[in-house]
Amino acid sequence: MTTTNPLLDFTDLPRFDLIQPEHVKPAITQLLADGRALIDRLTGESTPATWADFAGALSEGLEPFGRAWGVVGHLHSVNDVPAWREAYNEMLPEVSRFYTELGQNLKLFDKYRALFKNEAFSRLTVEQQKIIENEIRDFRLGGAELPEDQKPRFQAIMEELSQLSAKFSENLLDATNAFAEVVTDEAVLAGLPDYAKDAAREVAQKAGVEGWKFTLHAPSYGPLMQYADNRELRARMYRAYATRAAEIDNGYSKPEWDNGPLMKRILELRAEDARMLGFANFAEVSLLPKMADTPEQVLAFLGDMAKKAKPFAEKDMAELLAFARDELGIADFQPWDAAYVSEKLLQARYAFSEQEVKQYFTEPKVVAGLFKVIESLFTVKVKEDKAPVWHEDVRFYRIETPAGDLVGQFYMDLYARETKRGGAWMDEARSRKRTAGGIQKPIAYLNCNFARPVGGKPATFTHDEVITLFHEAGHGLHHLLTRGEELGVSGIHGVEWEAVELPSQFMENYCWEWDVLQGMTAHVTTGEPLPRTLYDKMFAAKNFQSGMMTVRQLEFSIFDMRLHCEFDPNSASTVMDVIREVREEVAVLIPPEWHRFPNSFSHIFGGGYAAGYYSYKWAEVLSADAYAAFEEAGNPFDPVVGQRYLDEILSKGGSRPALENFKAFRGREPSPDALLRHSGMIAA
Ligand SMILES: [Zn+2]
Known part of the structure; x- marks a missing residue:
């Protein structure tokens, strides 16, 4: 050419x-x-x-x-x-x-x-x-x-599994789409904020019907359950939602959307796949490339956490029930009251204005604050740099050693655009490796979807957005501060699943440090830093119902792990029996008998999380426990601990098992205590 x-x-x-x-x-x-x-x-x-x-x-x-x-x-x-x-x-x-x-x-x-x-x-x-x-x-x-004669069967299992997973998700989507609640009397919508009503009005108009139309999709279902004063309306929506893709006759389902037989078949095939590969169960297959060694180890971890979190979940539940009874006159509390009463309780006890907080997080301060955290922790310098970019909003930076040597470079594309996909993410443009001519330096993309500046004032971010920025920067640092010399294990490559979110969630902690916040806030008009009173309110709200939320995640995780290591799909017991047993042990909010949560558990039946759902909690434990090393040193920027974190975890990438990285940094196995403490659940 x-x-x-x-x-x-x-x-x-x-x-x-x-x-x-x-x-x-x-x-x-x-x-x-x-x-x-x-x-x-x-x-x-x-x-x-x-x-x-x-x-x-x-x-x-x-x-x-x-x-x-x-x-x-x-x-x-x-x-x-x-x-x-x-x-x-x-x-x-x-x-x-x-x-x-x-x-x-x-x-x-x-x-x-x-x-x-x-x-x-x-x-x-x-x-x-x-x-x-x-x-x-x-x-x-x-x-x-596998021996040649077994390969066709193995291939057939893989193909059937991928079809079943796709069908599971399709059934769920079809069921979700099939139900709608149309309201024609606005009085029925008392309590709903305008944005939720406007959205329902728009859905109705699009469908050519009068009034307001609510669906089982999250943006419609969520606010309705959270705000609608009308209890019957909430109860109807709840039942429709909880019985999606199940055998239950809820007035809108079709028998062919029932995910029950699919779950059984998926579990059978996964067990067969595991046996062919020489494993006792599918959980062992799933864990092989992961950080956890055995299903027993994961179950012990989850069980320990559940034991510690449950008393706090019970306390959250008791507070919720008392508030419902005393303040809202709800004596016979039902699961469809949970989100509604929680919202009212949050407003009554822990309210603060997100909008007020937002005025303090101005973009130049936040970005400078982030860079200062990075510079203090890892003894590097972050400097503006030049590069061809894909949009004029994009900034480009370089990280240097104190001596001025290049470590890596990154693009930062902060604002939402119509042509940009949603959410926030880090991606790599180039990875670190050794070449004949020396070291190839890594390059990363940091992408967010924040509102751009208007009216000549700097952009302002919500506290959640600031946390998102720190989170993605954490992924970026994992990629950029690596010392990897081979592509396959450099930066985030080859890092076990449960450890991928360690560096990102670790960085989020700095968004809760009072001293850090003082330095990275300046009110958009007055220039004042964040006031202490506002910070205290944010902090109190941070752990609202953390006990209940924790046991809920644990319930899903234990259910998933047991299904894939203990449960026999061909025995007399059913998937519903398994979740009932798990709930008896860990849950504080027990759903009605007809609730069919497993039939909509897409993570494990329609996605890639089978025997892996626990990784969410596991990753939180790792990042909280890593941060606790700085707390124990009495300084979030302790130079010795910072250097050790960089040497043993951040720079190692996938070159060494994540558990070894962690133990080298912490001198012991991970412990859930720091996570419990950070979530306001101090083990007695
Ligand atoms: Zn992440």
Whole structure:
């Protein structure tokens, strides 16, 4: 080719000033062809199974494709105009096909195994060894080691499971869509805020009906349950919601949407899959690449936490019941009163104005405050830098050592735009690695969806938004402050699932430090820092009902783990029996007998969280316990602890098991005590 395609320019930063949608197809097509040719060559007999000739060459050779497709995916997320969407979607199936081929290429598996058995293996770096072990593990879990005559059955299980998962989600969506409550008398909507009524009015208008139409989708269902004074209305909505995709006749269901038989079949197939791979149950399969070792260990962790949290959950529940009885005249409290009474209780006891708080978190102060936290913790400097960007709002920064050496760079794209996908996320533009010419420095994208500045004043953020920014910056630091020298375990690569959120949630703690808040707030008109009285109210509200929320998460986690390690789908007992048992142990708010929570538990039946739901709590425990090391030192910026956190956790990436990282930092196994304390549940 004589014309140069800027997507194929890997000399330094992505060429956001030049890259256009029409560059995607030729660049990605070429890179995929190069990738396939490379794999053919590397899996051939003439290629020795050594790190340099095989694994290193493969990683090196596929990096350009990963980087270019990363840029395309990023632009699709932050600049989702029709031309970019089309360019991305046109290549997406090709890219997925390539990755599927890669995961099923048994010649690759053979080479990795040969490399593992080679006596030179022991002389490879820790990182290289870890990458090879991870590859072999993933191939094994994909059935690569099964005898030939068992492979068709294994493949059939995988296919049926993926169809069943998809069907589970479809049934739930169909059921969710099938119910609506139309209200024509506005008096019935007493208590609802205007935004909720306006939204319901709009739904009604779109459907061509009179009045207000409420659905079981979260933006409609949530506010109604939280605010509607009308108890019968809440009860009807609650029952419709709780019986979605179940066998129960609720007046709108269809028998074919019942997820009950699907759950049974999914659990049967997962158990068979586990047996074929040589495991006792599916939980063991799920845990193999994770940080936890055994289902028993996870259940013990959850049980311990439940025992400690339950007294606080009972206290929350008692407060709720007393408030309902004494202040609202509700003597026979029902589950459909929970969200409503909670909201009233929150307003009565812990209210503060989010809008007032927002006036203090002005963008320049917040961003400077974040950088100061990073600089103080990790002895680095954050400086403004220059790069081609995809939108004029985007800022670019560099992190340097005190001596001025470059550590990494990052883009920050803070404001919401119509063409940007929702939420906040960190992504990588380039990963750290060793090259012949030295170290390639990492680059990250930090993306948020905050309101842009208006009327010549700086943008103001809610406290939740500030926490979000710190959270994503934590992911960014995991990527940027790594010392990894091999792509497969550098930064966030190869980090076990439960430990991925450790660095991000860790950073959130600084948003609750009084001294930090003093330094990063300035009222948008007066310039005053956040007043102490307002801070105290925010802090009190932070742990509202944390006991109840904790046991609820534990109930789901224990249910999920037991289903996948103890439950026999072909026994006389049912999925509902399992959740009832779990509730008896941990729950404080027991739903009615007809409640069918499992039938809508998409995380484990429709998504990838099977025997993994506990990871939410586990990650919170890790981040709280890591932060507690600073609290014990009496200084959130203690330099010794900060250096150890950087050395043992943040910079290690996936090069060492996360539990070893944690123990090296903390000198012991993780403990849930810090999380309980931070949540206002101080173990007696
Ligand atoms: Zn996160």
